[in-house]
Amino acid sequence: MAIIPKWAFILVGIVLLVLAPIGQGNYVALILCSWLMYTIAAMGLNLTLGYAGQISLAQGSFMAIGAYITALLTLSGVHWLVAMPLAVLGCFIVGLLVGFPALRVKGHFLAFVTLAFNTLVVLVLRNEDWLTGGSYGKSNMPRPDFWLFNTGTKSTFLSIPLSSNQKMYYLCLAVFIVFALLMYGLIRSPWGRAFKGLRENPIRAESLGLDTRRLTLLAFAIGSAAGGLAGALVSPVVQYIEPNSFALQHSLRILLMVVVGGSGFFFGPMLGAAVVILLPEFLRFTEGYYLIIYSGLVIVLMVYSPSGLMGVGSRIVAAVRPKRVARTDMKEGAQL
Amino acid sequence: MSDTVLSVRNISKSFGGIRAVNDVSFEVGKGEVLGLIGPNGSGKSTLFNCVLGQLRPDQGEVHVNGKPVAGMRACDLNRLGVGRTFQQLSVFPEMTVLDNIILAGQEHKGTMWSRLFGSADAGLSGEADRLIEFFRLRHLRQEKAGSLSYGQQKLLDAAMAFMAGPDLVLLDEPAGGVNLTMLGNLKERLQTYNRDHGTTFVVIEHNMEFVMSLCTRVIVLAEGSIIAEGSPEEVRSNQQVIDAYLGG
Numbered sequence: 001m002a003i004i005p006k007w008a009f010i011l012v013g014i015v016l017l018v019l020a021p022i023g024q025g026n027y028v029a030l031i032l033c034s035w036l037m038y039t040i041a042a043m044g045l046n047l048t049l050g051y052a053g054q055i056s057l058a059q060g061s062f063m064a065i066g067a068y069i070t071a072l073l074t075l076s077g078v079h080w081l082v083a084m085p086l087a088v089l090g091c092f093i094v095g096l097l098v099g100f101p102a103l104r105v106k107g108h109f110l111a112f113v114t115l116a117f118n119t120l121v122v123l124v125l126r127n128e129d130w131l132t133g134g135s136y137g138k139s140n141m142p143r144p145d146f147w148l149f150n151t152g153t154k155s156t157f158l159s160i161p162l163s164s165n166q167k168m169y170y171l172c173l174a175v176f177i178v179f180a181l182l183m184y185g186l187i188r189s190p191w192g193r194a195f196k197g198l199r200e201n202p203i204r205a206e207s208l209g210l211d212t213r214r215l216t217l218l219a220f221a222i223g224s225a226a227g228g229l230a231g232a233l234v235s236p237v238v239q240y241i242e243p244n245s246f247a248l249q250h251s252l253r254i255l256l257m258v259v260v261g262g263s264g265f266f267f268g269p270m271l272g273a274a275v276v277i278l279l280p281e282f283l284r285f286t287e288g289y290y291l292i293i294y295s296g297l298v299i300v301l302m303v304y305s306p307s308g309l310m311g312v313g314s315r316i317v318a319a320v321r322p323k324r325v326a327r328t329d330m331k332e333g334a335q336l
Numbered sequence: 337m338s339d340t341v342l343s344v345r346n347i348s349k350s351f352g353g354i355r356a357v358n359d360v361s362f363e364v365g366k367g368e369v370l371g372l373i374g375p376n377g378s379g380k381s382t383l384f385n386c387v388l389g390q391l392r393p394d395q396g397e398v399h400v401n402g403k404p405v406a407g408m409r410a411c412d413l414n415r416l417g418v419g420r421t422f423q424q425l426s427v428f429p430e431m432t433v434l435d436n437i438i439l440a441g442q443e444h445k446g447t448m449w450s451r452l453f454g455s456a457d458a459g460l461s462g463e464a465d466r467l468i469e470f471f472r473l474r475h476l477r478q479e480k481a482g483s484l485s486y487g488q489q490k491l492l493d494a495a496m497a498f499m500a501g502p503d504l505v506l507l508d509e510p511a512g513g514v515n516l517t518m519l520g521n522l523k524e525r526l527q528t529y530n531r532d533h534g535t536t537f538v539v540i541e542h543n544m545e546f547v548m549s550l551c552t553r554v555i556v557l558a559e560g561s562i563i564a565e566g567s568p569e570e571v572r573s574n575q576q577v578i579d580a581y582l583g584g
Contacts, residue, residue, distance in 0.1 A: 190442045190451040190458045197428055197439050204426040207388075209414035209443035209500065 017173055021166045029165035033237045035277045036172040037230045040179055042257040042269035044226020047183070049255075050264035051192065052219030053199030054102050058114040059254040061121035062091045062224040064246030066231025068125065071138040071241055080144035084232040088225045095224020099217040118251050125243035137242025141235045143168060151236070168237050175233060179226070186222070187266060195219055199264075260298060262310025271309045339366035340402075341504050341536040342387070347396035349382050356382040357393070358560040364504070367534040369526075371541060371551035371568075375581055379560040380540050381423075384508060387538075388420060389413055400504060415444070419502035423509045425489045429482025433473055433492055436481050437464040440499035464499065471495040471525055487518035494522065498529060504536045511543040519543075523550050548572065556580065 021029045045059045066087040073083035101113045125132045143152035151167040197205040261272025283290035305311040342364040349357040357379040385391040389408045442458040541547045548568040556564040558580040
């Protein structure tokens, strides 16, 4: 059925992403950066929630931790290339710790535990101003200089003039592509299968030798590390962070991206982040009505396709694809 | 008994004032197919859960291949060579039949890191296909488990218990809700597997015909205690068993 191979779509997608900011202004480049950063955070949450079935309302707080670690380190002179992995590692460790309650509580109760953690992080960031700058936050974080490619300055690359924001977009895109490849490898590996097993039937999974405690902790830790990676990009892109930028509403926004795109689908968070970040921008021509239209579209989508945009896509493919008999075993007789 | 795979010694378990299992002891040898039967409330499931570590017995010990396993986590017990099926259907409905079978074996292959960086099928496709073929599910290999009929899911459930090559498999009501033709198919597959691999089975079942034709030895529980033990023929003609089932 696959007339055009999947990799061809991906290649075209990458080419479009490379071309996207060319000829556009600074604002468009920043919006595209925002989409890529939130996509990374949403892909992390998709692993925790969509693949491993562990609900988390704390992804925004991991972006915060990643962003603050990166900001503090880069402001003290550490290169972003060193600060970023430290931010990811820090979030991995904190995510591991946040995963422990998930060993005891499930569903709504786990959602409240993670919600409380998000609130705690915001309060710490606001109150520990000796470290975090309190409500004023941190500003003027340097944009990384990769010697031949300094994202902090305007210059030309292959005779194409690139602003600093456009260069930051390409940094975000490079990080996103590497991260997406790693995530794809993880989902396709036996680890990915084990995460799905944990989501679908944890008791059975445990009886087959899968250490569901370890899997739960890893699902939280890896998902949180992705939040930290997104945060490590927020710091140089926005160059100003403060606690409210990572409050509960941002975790809910990331959750919305996962759900709207299609929880448990690899490409779901990319679509979901596009809807949540880009659609309001497209709807700006409606002036004061854009939020109402946006909210209405999301409600209609959730009512008619709880599996999100990827679910809509699956339905379209199923409608177009040639039908086959419901049970393929009847040629063997009805003995089964 | 030589080559004892499962040894249950003086197991007792109470819930409040009710003693569900009362000082039960038995052993199961290598390659044996033991049936555990009894009327409702006789303590079969409680005993099963004590053996599988889901309940901690008030007293007594359980050994698998000579190792004490009481209170052990299910995943550790599985790594020790114990497979099981569940009374209710217990497959992974959103995964294909092939992925269900591979998942059942992947934790026994390689290390945690080789499972992350190695091949997607953990090198188990060939082995999984052989098991799928053995349980006559080849034509359903790429179907989602949730789309299979009840009987097919029961077969898949059983197949998953065998993927890791266990020494001992505990089957919890494998015949429950399965039609007669399918039941004959399942029994024949279990007998063949037992003959070819020498795997030990312990079967809890209400279907007497199924137990009597599959098992080499039968233990009958009533009110938490063993009231009879022997070959299917001996048990069938035991007056205490007839009384327990029919009310003597």
